[in-house]
Amino acid sequence: MNRVLVAVLALALLGVAAAASLFVLRDSGSDDDKDTAASPPPTTLSVPGDYIWRGDFETGDHSQWGGVQTVDPDRIRIVEQPVSEGKYATRFEVRPGEDPLGNFGDRAELQAGRVVREGDARWYEWRTLFPRDYPVEDQKVWQVIAQWHSTMDGVPPVSIEVSGDTIRLLTSRHDAAGNRLQPFVTEHWRAPLARGKWQTFRARIVWSGSDERGSIALWHNGEQVLKRTNVRTMYPGSPNFFKQGLYRCACTDSTAVIYHDGLVVTDAA
Numbered sequence: 001m002n003r004v005l006v007a008v009l010a011l012a013l014l015g016v017a018a019a020a021s022l023f024v025l026r027d028s029g030s031d032d033d034k035d036t037a038a039s040p041p042p043t044t045l046s047v048p049g050d051y052i053w054r055g056d057f058e059t060g061d062h063s064q065w066g067g068v069q070t071v072d073p074d075r076i077r078i079v080e081q082p083v084s085e086g087k088y089a090t091r092f093e094v095r096p097g098e099d100p101l102g103n104f105g106d107r108a109e110l111q112a113g114r115v116v117r118e119g120d121a122r123w124y125e126w127r128t129l130f131p132r133d134y135p136v137e138d139q140k141v142w143q144v145i146a147q148w149h150s151t152m153d154g155v156p157p158v159s160i161e162v163s164g165d166t167i168r169l170l171t172s173r174h175d176a177a178g179n180r181l182q183p184f185v186t187e188h189w190r191a192p193l194a195r196g197k198w199q200t201f202r203a204r205i206v207w208s209g210s211d212e213r214g215s216i217a218l219w220h221n222g223e224q225v226l227k228r229t230n231v232r233t234m235y236p237g238s239p240n241f242f243k244q245g246l247y248r249c250a251c252t253d254s255t256a257v258i259y260h261d262g263l264v265v266t267d268a269a
Contacts, residue, residue: 036066036113042264047123047202049266053114055126055244056262057088066113066241071098075108076245082259084127084198089261092245096253109245115151116207117239125202126244126263132196135254139164143248145258146201150235152178155185157233157240158205158216167193169218169226176209176236189218189226198261204228204268209236 038053045051055064057078062068070076075093083089092108099106116122128145137143143162150157155172162168169189173181200221208214214233218226234240242265246258 035115036064039064045264045266047125047264047266049123049268052122052265052267053112054264055110055112056086056264057090058086060088062090062110065110067111068109069100069111069245070108071100076110079259082129082198084129084261086262089129089259091257091259093255093257094246094248095255097250099250105247106250107245107247109243109247112242115239115241116148118208118234118237119206119213121204121206121268123202123204123266123268124242124263125200127198127200127261129198129259129261130193130195131257131259134193134195134258135252135256136165137162137252137254141249141252143246143256145244145246145260147243147247148205148233148240149243150174150178150238150240152235152238154178154235155180156243157235160201162193165193166190169216171216171231171233173211173232174235176238178235178238181232186231188216188229188231189220191220191225205233206268207233207240209234209238 039059041051042054060078068076077091078088079091080088094106094108097106144159145162147156147159154174157172157174159170160167161170167190168187171186171188172184175181202219204217206213206215209232211232212230215228215230216226216233217224217228244260244263246256
């Protein structure tokens with residue numbers, strides 16, 4: 001099954017609320033994209049650039065984010081242990097058949113309430129913990145832990161996913177109408193999936209629907225694992241938004257838990 005999102009997500013970014021049990025809009029700004037208000041910046045920034053927003057849960061809730069997608073609020077919980085920094089992290093749990101959107105895969109995800117557009121350049125940094133008992137799935141069971149999704153339906157242009165016992169950075173190329181281009185999915189980095197310890201992800205992304213102007217660089221646990229690589233990072237003409245949590249194929253009977261913490265976004269221009 002394709003990793004797709006229904007059009008309600010794009011509408012939600014424009015301020016149209018979906019059913020409260022599926023998608024909960026938070027405090028929004030006054031511009032056309034209804035951006036969620038940025039929480040105060042951290043005391044220090046570990047990434048370059050000017051602070052834009054953070055989703056590190058240090059507010060003690062999910063108000064930094066634009067929306068929640070889960071079948072049960074208990075599946076996305078603020079926790080005080082384990083944490084990678086500060087006081088809080090968030091625990092994401094997905095059980096078999098927990099598909100809040102219906103026939104689009106099981107998930108527990110948070111969605112940013114702001115978008116990036118053609119030409120924007122951003123730094124992203126956060127930390128993720130796979131518990132020691134995180135299940136080992138067959139490689140056919142795709143599992144998305146972070147994705148930058150278009151406001152159009154379809155496979156996310158940029159994502160970090162788990163496949164089998166491997167974690168990977170993928171891009172997917174589309175034209176302006178959302179049609180897949182060839183080559184379609186490209187794997188830019190992979191590493192063995194480490195369990196039981198916090199991992200740091202840092203990405204510098206230039207957002208563009210052009211293969212020449214778009215680019216990605218990636219650091220994992222402080223080491224640069226992908227040098228700046230030119231690649232299309234958007235559907236041409238369509239903004240992207242960030243999602244974090246766990247989203248997976250509805251083809252497994254396991255229960256999985258993952259933790260995220262410390263997200264900070266800055267302007268990389």
